[in-house]
Amino acid sequence: MASVSFSIPYVCGPKQGGGRPGGRGKRFTDPKVKDDAATLASLVLPYCPAKPLQGPLLLQVMVRYPWRKSESKKRRQRKRRWKDTAPDNENILKQLDDVLEKLGFMGNDGQIACIVFDKCWTDNGGMDVTLRELEEAL
Numbered sequence: 001m002a003s004v005s006f007s008i009p010y011v012c013g014p015k016q017g018g019g020r021p022g023g024r025g026k027r028f029t030d031p032k033v034k035d036d037a038a039t040l041a042s043l044v045l046p047y048c049p050a051k052p053l054q055g056p057l058l059l060q061v062m063v064r065y066p067w068r069k070s071e072s073k074k075r076r077q078r079k080r081r082w083k084d085t086a087p088d089n090e091n092i093l094k095q096l097d098d099v100l101e102k103l104g105f106m107g108n109d110g111q112i113a114c115i116v117f118d119k120c121w122t123d124n125g126g127m128d129v130t131l132r133e134l135e136e137a138l
Contacts, residue, residue, distance in 0.1 A: 052106050082119070
């Protein structure tokens with residue numbers, strides 16, 4: 001079973017839906033979202049496999065946010081703490097899925113059959129990502 005794993009020192013922002021000024025007109029993508037996708041793509045590109053992964057896939061993602069300045073030393077001693085605030089998981093995953101698909105990690109993000117997602121506060125921010133082929137049968 002083929003797999004790709006990498007760790008990058010970057011936390012991608014959420015991918016929000018395209019806005020429509022005044023509720024009408026053309027959809028637009030916020031320039032901040034485009035910049036975020038470009039930065040993420042440049043960091044992930046060195047890990048791109050020679051050919052796209054095939055069949056059903058498992059995507060494991062751990063997003064590590066650096067501690068807030070307001071966090072007490074007592075809380076920081078734990079080394080890691082679950083993050084239960086915004087942005088929500090779906091928006092982060094959508095940005096990552098789109099970048100991985102665009103770079104050729106997989107043929108289509110519909111191949112992702114299983115997702116394991118963690119979001120926590122830690123000393124160092126970043127993302128740990130594993131994309132692995134699954135067996136056809138459960």
